[in-house]
Amino acid sequence: MNLATLAAGILTGGLYALIGLGISIVFGVLGMMNLAHGEFVIGGAYLASLLVIGAGWDPLAVLPLAMIAVALIAYPLQRYLLTPLLRASKTAPLVATFGLLLLAEALFQAAFGSHPKSLPAPYAAAGISVFGIRVQAVYLIAFALTVVLCAATHLLLTRSRAGTAVRAAAADPETAAILGINVGRVYAMTLAGAAALAAAGGVMTGVAQSFTPTSGLPLLLTGFAVMALAGIGTVGGVLLAGVTLGVLQSVAVALFGGGWSDVVVYLAFFLVLAIRPQGLFRRGATA
């Protein structure tokens, strides 16, 4: 194990944080486990592939478009399907998002086939030196993007009127509604925002690795692992948790071999969930 392993872990962790951030926000605000989050990630990658592979665009140029497209799909899903279910019962949205997962997987399969795809970019396989440590350029870009998006999300939630509405709706939907906040719209905007973050993670994942219609589920679990580690309600905690997971994984691979990377992630996830359901980086229980 050396510094390069550590650096690779930190940078991969950025990508995990980006995927976990959306899950964490949705659970924090809506109290809903979104099993379809991984499909938003892969959906972003597939939609981007239309322009990247089809028209030769640069993935980073397509990224905002993919974010908007996936957000536009997510908004009506929350507004007209999931929010009414959320009011009826607590487990119904979980099952419905599982239905969405199945549906999305099948649609990706039908539209794009089951062959692994990736998004070609000049920086996909290139390495660059940072402080004498060689890292993959795409992960460095993804990490920078994650930091920017995390900061933007944090500012949006804490410094804007819309963010205040979101936090009000999260704290007490009934009171927020009485005060004139359209909770249904806030919920839909929240899922749309989370989906946009997921799509950004998806495009970067697509550049760094290949993906198939069934890649969503492992990504979803990684996202849940990040959320479990971070606890609900802190954007900074999510970033820290993603990086922790990335480092843990790359250390495990360096020590035990490639097959163990998933084992470590899921075991860490499960242990944290079992021992500290409120997350590692958070004081006080919310569970």
Add this chain to the structure above:
Amino acid sequence: MIRRLGPAAALLAVTVACFTAAPALSQGNLNLGVTMLTYLAIAQAWNMLAGYSGQVSLGASAFVATGGYATGLMLAHTGLSWPLAFAGAAIAATALAVLLSVPLLRLRGDYFAIGTLAISIALQSLISNWPWAGGASGLVLPVGGLPSGGKLFQVAVIVAAAATAVTLYTRQSGFGLRLAAIRDNEAAAAGLGVSVYRHRLAALLVSSAITGLAGAVVAFQFVVVSPDGIASVNWSLNAVLMTIVGGAGTVIGPVIGVLIVYYGLTWELQNQQTFSQILEGLLLIAVVRFAPRGVWPLLCASVRRVSDFRRTGAQEPAGEAPVTEDELSKDLV
């Protein structure tokens, strides 16, 4: 009395009928039957855990895999006879459940669901890295020592009947009522003197043992146990899909669910897998949205509405609905 014993007698009659019909069935039908009975057993086990005790698990595959691998390892490495390996599956799955109950029973609601999902995936990747169990390519069972054809069908009938019997018992007993009380209002149930921990643990252990037995049947049928086959998350997902479509918290619901999801969508559309999965996804969303209690309670309700007075002993299953509606919490799917 008849109300209590009627369903049990019906279950016994169906079980005996299936058991004796086995030699008369063709190989293709036997194979289809074993698959559907396996799904039924897993769905009923999930039904008991999620439908009655309110612990929504996404980790049934962990116990299918444990049962299947326990059977496979015993047969491949020790040369025990298959009935012993079959019993071993239940023991191994129960042992795993005991071990996991320590962290799992601290979790509730969505956390329980996600925790079980994490376990099943962790187990799948652990098995892939375990050379003694064949690693990623899996383990082939010695074909000679396995039950097959009619005998395997009979084993599957017994497992599915046991699973259904457990659900029936849960439905009719004080134990089941206490489980439902915990599901609906844990604090109130605890206040009335119900031991929440012990009841949740019992539901978890019984459900896991049955799922493990179903895993052994899968291992017998597939002859090979592999991380991508018997440890696949699809087992968990199908259990949820079938039970919720049919009606969680009812005895007949999972039967209807298996018929709709496996026979209707998977078997009949086996040449169009993508289309079949699209339908599954849409069906699940439609059921949760428009018939949140599932197809069976919906059916019962409409039958009752059409002919309220015609409900006699001969239509005993329809008698399930009134109790169910009272029992089933609004909080449940």
